[in-house]
Amino acid sequence: MTINCKGTLIDLDTPKVMGILNLTPDSFYDGGSYEKMDDALSQVEKMLKEGATFIDVGSYSSRPGAVHISESEELNRLIPVVQKLVENFPEILLSIDTFRARVAKTAINEGASIVNDISAGNLDDEMVQTVGELRVPYIMMHMRGTPQTMKTLTHYKDVTKEVIQYFSERIAVARSHKINDVIIDPGFGFAKNTEQNFELLAQLNHLQMLDVPVLAGLSRKSMIYKTLNVTSKDALNGTTALNMVALQKGAKILRVHDVREAVECVMLYEALS
Structure with missing residues (x-):
């Protein structure tokens, strides 16, 4: 299983790690930490040295209830950092x-390689067509509503079945726009309560029927720290535990704040295989 990034084939048979760089002042864990360019560059250098294959950069906070910002503000936060990286x-x-x-x-034209869309094209009618024209891999996440409304949209008869149905439809749309490399993210914490998050993780292997790589974004999320009765600052051990479960259930990419620990998790998983 491979994806094509800037002409390089990335083999996902060995799972890869995606390091997170939040350029927002209000993200749930590291909001405001990398608003200065030097801090952002230092963090990315650290993550690359620790073994990150990908760096995921975002300047719009998608945590539940996050403040909505304009497109121009998102671009102003994001593009100078992309250029410098x-x-x-x-x-x-x-x-x-x-x-x-x-x-x-704009970001792809400045040298980025992948589009990671929390809405799978549902919040911008031009997104899927644009990604198809750009010929880059497309990460599609499962979510209902918007970051501002998703906490109220958590009713499911069968969360895993409904997530699979959602992706079946969205993958078909992506293929119709000639997007070759589709990656799916089940969206832990997005329009799902803690019980549903754990149910989805336990059944993550069912998503393999869609025959596309699965990305798991569990890092320091509330399903971990609320279950352990700690804060996000103390949720690294829990993150590592659930990352191993995700790998055993077929995840091919771990999206994390803590790269070294995730890389070690992948190494140990590979030793078990």
């Missing part, structure tokens, strides 16, 4: 965390 790390594989087609296109 590509300049300083020419081989970097940047994923752009956005649901807006114009933001995605």
Whole structure:
């Protein structure tokens, strides 16, 4: 199983790690930590040295109840950092965390490699067509509503079955726009309560029937720290535990704040295989 990033085939038979760089002031874990350019560059250098294959950069906070910002503000936060990262790390594989087609296109034209869309094209009618024209891999996440409304949209008869149905439809749309490399993210914490998150993780292997790589974004999320009765700052051990479960259930990419620990998790998983 491979994806094509800037002409390089990335083999996902060995799972890969995607490091998170949040450029937002209000993200749930590291909001405001990388608003200064030097801090962002230092963090990315650290994540690359620790073994991240991809760096996921976002400037629109998608945590539950996050403040909505304009497209121009998202671009103003994002593009200077993308330009500097590509300049300083020419081989970097940047994923752009956005649901807006114009933001995605601008970032890809500046040297980014992947589009990571929390809405799978549902929040911008031009997104899927744009990604098809850009010929880049497309990460599609499962979510209902928007970051501002999703906490009220958690009723499912069968969460895993409904997530699979959702992706079946969205993958078909992506294929109709000639998107070759589709990656799916079940969206832990997005329009799902803690019980549903754990149910979905336990059944994550069922998503393999869709025959596309699965990305697991569990890092320091509330399903971990609320279950353990700790804060997100103390949720690394729980994150590592659930990352191993995700790998055993077929995840091919781990999207994380803590790269070294995730890389070690993958190494131990590979030793078990």
